[in-house]
Amino acid sequence: MHNPLRRRPRRCLLCSLCGGEITEGESYWYLNGASVCERCFCDFARGELAPYRQIRGREAEL
Numbered sequence: 001m002h003n004p005l006r007r008r009p010r011r012c013l014l015c016s017l018c019g020g021e022i023t024e025g026e027s028y029w030y031l032n033g034a035s036v037c038e039r040c041f042c043d044f045a046r047g048e049l050a051p052y053r054q055i056r057g058r059e060a061e062l
């Protein structure tokens with residue numbers, strides 16, 4: 001399916017979470033096949049680090 005003769009060398013890159021375009025010069029995070037834009041980074045990081053979340057005063061219940 002890949003066409004080596006296509007004119008555009010790069011496809012536009014879309015954020016895997018919000019679907020927004022990640023433009024030239026913009027920071028993004030690429031992890032496990034997902035591209036995450038800066039706008040989604042907080043939600044993404046929160047999800048990725050969820051196993052390490054603690055609630056102060058209830059640490060022993062985990």
Ligand SMILES: [Zn+2]
Nearest residue numbers: 015018037040
């Ligand atoms: Zn996004």
